[in-house]
Amino acid sequence: MSRRALTLLVASFLVLALGVVGAFLPVPYVVLSPGPTENTLGEVEKKPVITITGHETFATTGALRLVTVEYKGGPTNRIDLLTALRGWLDPTVAVVPETTIFPPNQTAQQVEQQNAAEMTGSQDNATAAALTELKIPFTAEVVVAGTEKEMPAEGKLKTGDQLLKVDGVDVVTVDTVTAQVKSHKPGDTVVFTISRDGKQQGVPIVAAAGPEGNAMVGVSLSTKKYNFPFTVTINVGDVGGPSAGLMFSLGILDKLTPGELTGGKSIAGTGTITPEGRVGAIGGIAQKMVGARDAGATVFLTPADNCAEALNAAPDGLRLVKATTLHEAVTALDALASGKGSVPSCAAG
Known part of the structure; x- marks a missing residue:
């Protein structure tokens, strides 16, 4: 064998060897794939x-399915390049930078703890949203989470004030709170009655003008605890994050009202929920739709x-119904079950 041929052979072998080794090197990416669904x-x-x-x-029939996304990878269990390449070629999964998750x-443990906390929060919000929709009274302990610098509330309201x-x-x-403040005009005095260190007191604050000319005081709030008139317990096993809020709300509402919200069909969906019933965006919509269709949802x-995003990735046979609020979702399901009334569609914008 000539020296040139030998050199080419050795070089080819080295390239192949490096390629094989490189394919199994860990990379900072995470593979997202359709996860299991659960009927609420x-x-x-x-x-x-x-x-x-x-x-x-x-009694209820049909299914109201929450959908999930499974991930493979992470700082303590990184995927290899070959797994990432396979993911890039599979239209049902997504490969995203590790820092996205x-x-x-x-740390990975902190992310899991946060997901668990968000799941608990979504369950409370879902109960609040369902009761709000049904006009069942309840109360909540609303506390000050912080104040904005150089805004009227600074120095007058403190973190932890109820x-x-x-x-x-x-x-x-x-x-x-938001509605009451907005009912004022800039320059008006808004009187907050608070509990601080176990003592009740009134705190008058002169409202400033917000970006749109509305009254604002510059305070951020959070809900510390809900006081519901009855007990709602939610069990979903090893599922985290806030994206099942809408489906929890619908499940609670269906159980509390006569009739079949689903019309006996398999309905899937996703979305965060606020206590007032506003539906928020989530991640992994493409993988969640595949999981829903695989579970038989239409x-x-x-x-x-x-x-x-959903319109560009929806699998065949899955009808996308737009949900801006819990009330809109309930109305849409009623229309689908009865065959009467309009159903908001993502395609309609």
Whole structure:
């Protein structure tokens, strides 16, 4: 064999060897794939997903499926290049930078703890949203999360203050406070009744003008605790994050009302939920739709802010129904079940 041929042979072998070794090197990416779905009207591990005690409930049929995304990879268990390449070639999965799921300043354990906390929060918000939709009274402990610098509330309201009333109006949710402040004009005095260190006091604050000319005081709020008139328990096993909020709300609402919200069909969907019933955007919409279709769903409740992305990735046979609020989702499901009325569609913009 000539020296040139030998050199080419050795070089080819080295390139092949490096390629094989390189294919198994860990890379900072995460593969997202369709995860399992759970029927919020059904059971998980032989226990009801939603249990309501202290209030009359009604039988349900069909399915209201929450959808999930599974991930492979992460700082402590990185995928190799070959796995990433396979993912890039599979239209049902997504390969994203590791930092999308695991922020650089958080450990994998901290991310899991945050997801668990968000799941708990979404369950409380879902119960609040369902009761709000059904006009069942409840209360919440709304506290000050912080104030904006150089805004009227700075120095007058403190983190941890519990808001009891605004201008004499009982604080039920965060929206109660927002609505009451916005009912004023810039320059008006807004009187907050708060509890601080166990003592009740009134705090008058002169409202400033917001970006749109509305009154604002520059305070951020959070809900510390809900006081519901009965108990709602949600069991979903090893599922985290806030994106099942809408489907929890629908499941609770269906159990609390006579009739079949699903019309006996398999309905899937996703979206965060606020106590007032606003539906928010989520991640992994493409993978969640594939999981929904694989589970037999024909209708997919889609957050309005995810509609554009969903339209480009929807699998065949899955109807996308736009959901901006819980009320809109309920109205749409009623229309689908009865065959009467309009159904908001992502395609309609």
